[in-house]
Amino acid sequence: MFRLDRTDFALLRLLRKNARLPNKTLAEKAGIAPSTALERVRRMHESRTIQGYHAEINPAAIGIGLQAMVVVRLARHSRAMVDSFHRHLQGLREVLAFYHLAGADDFLVHVGVRDSDHLRELALTAFTEREEVAHIQTQLIFEFRRNTELPILRPPDP
Structure with missing residues (x-):
């Protein structure tokens, strides 16, 4: 199983609220470098921790x-x-x-x-x-x- 730390959980919480956050904003809100955010989100996709993004339709x-x-x-x-x-x-x-x-x-x-x-x-x-x-x-x-x-x-x- 993919191991998640506090930073990964912070990223997941932010993406759950708004999956369209630009990487720069995501990194800023999580308190990490943009390159770190990008790499961690990529890893969570590859491990299927993040399984997709969905639009909420009226x-x-x-x-x-x-x-x-x-x-x-x-x-x-x-x-x-x-x-x-x-x-x-x-x-x-x-x-x-x-x-x-x-x-x-x-x-x-x-x-x-x-x-x-x-x-x-x-x-x-x-x-x-x-x-x-x-x-x-x-x-x-x-x-x-x-x-x-x-x-x-x-x-x-x-």
């Missing part, structure tokens, strides 16, 4: 008027069924994110749709008509906020 700007979480319980638990459903979810344009779970439910799927009619149609065609699916439950999302604070749960390496 859902309404792209036609999403309603978001929901769909809880899915599979009919059976087999590698083939889980893999098949996983591939299915990746192919749905309305799926914003999904989680494969342990416990009574198997998947939690975050979807973005135009309106309630679109959600109903998606629930029927993309979920209830699938042979893998035994049960779904849909919950509307009134508001979504991403936490930009980084919950670092282990001490930095010396």
